[in-house]
Amino acid sequence: MMNLPDAHTHPAPAIPGAGPRFICGTCPADWEQAALLAEGDENVTPFFGIHPWRLNPDTWQEEMRLLESFLRRFPRAGIGETGLDKCRRGIPGLPVQKEALKQHLELAVRLDRPATLHCCRAWGTLAGILAEFPALKAVLHGWTGALNPAAQLPSGNWLLSVGLREMERPGILSSIPRQRLALESDEHPEALPELYRRAAQALSMKEEELAALVADNMEKVSAR
Numbered sequence: 521m522m523n524l525p526d527a528h529t530h531p532a533p534a535i536p537g538a539g540p541r542f543i544c545g546t547c548p549a550d551w552e553q554a555a556l557l558a559e560g561d562e563n564v565t566p567f568f569g570i571h572p573w574r575l576n577p578d579t580w581q582e583e584m585r586l587l588e589s590f591l592r593r594f595p596r597a598g599i600g601e602t603g604l605d606k607c608r609r610g611i612p613g614l615p616v617q618k619e620a621l622k623q624h625l626e627l628a629v630r631l632d633r634p635a636t637l638h639c640c641r642a643w644g645t646l647a648g649i650l651a652e653f654p655a656l657k658a659v660l661h662g663w664t665g666a667l668n669p670a671a672q673l674p675s676g677n678w679l680l681s682v683g684l685r686e687m688e689r690p691g692i693l694s695s696i697p698r699q700r701l702a703l704e705s706d707e708h709p710e711a712l713p714e715l716y717r718r719a720a721q722a723l724s725m726k727e728e729e730l731a732a733l734v735a736d737n738m739e740k741v742s743a744r
C-alpha cells in the first residue's frame with residue numbers, strides 16, 4: 521500500500537493508502553477537528569486559518585488570537601486555509617480579505633510556519649502580497665496556472681498545488697517546476713489514488729517516484 525501525500529485537504533478520516541497530509545481548518549469550529557486528527561495520526565500536519573468564505577468582519581480579529589493559541593499547541597502546525605476570493609458572492613470584500621490575509625502571513629513569518637493559500641480570480645493581487653513576504657513558506661492550493669511561476673512568484677518556497685479539477689487543463693502539471701509541485705485532494709480525499717495515477721501518467725513518472733517528490737516538497741515547506 522502506497523503512502524500518498526496530500527498537500528491540501530480538510531478534516532476527514534484517512535483513506536487507505538494515505539500518507540502525510542496537510543489538513544486545513546477554515547474556521548474555529550473546524551480547527552478543533554484538525555487538531556483532533558493531528559493528535560491521533562502522526563501523518564497529519566494541522567493547518568489553522570480563516571478561509572475568506574468564513575471571514576466575519578466583526579469577529580475575525582478576535583479569532584486570530586485563538587488561532588495563535590492553536591499554533592502554540594501544535595509546534596509543527598501551519599496557517600490556513602486563508603486567501604483571497606473574488607468569485608463568491610456574499611462574503612466580505614477584498615479590502616477586509618487582504619487585511620486578514622496579511623495578518624495570517626505576518627503570523628506565519630513570525631512563528632516560522634508554512635501557510636496554505638486559497639485564491640479565486642485574484643492571483644495578481646495575491647502575487648503582490650506574497651512579494652512582501654519573500655521568506656514565507658507556502659502552498660498555493662488549487663493552482664490554475666494563472667501566473668508565470670518563475671517570473672511572478674519569485675520565491676522558491678512557494679509550492680504550487682494541483683488537484684484533479686485543475687488537471688483538466690492540459691499541460692498544467694508539466695508547467696510547474698518539479699521542486700515546486702504538490703498534489704492535493706482538497707474536498708475529495710477519496711480521489712487521491714486516481715489523482716496520483718493520472719498525474720504520474722501525465723508526467724511520465726512512476727507513482728512511487730511522484731509520491732516521494734511531493735512528500736519531499738511538503739517536507740521542505742514544513743515547520744522545523
Ligand SMILES: [Zn+2]
Binds near residue numbers: 528601661706
Ligand atoms: Zn481547501
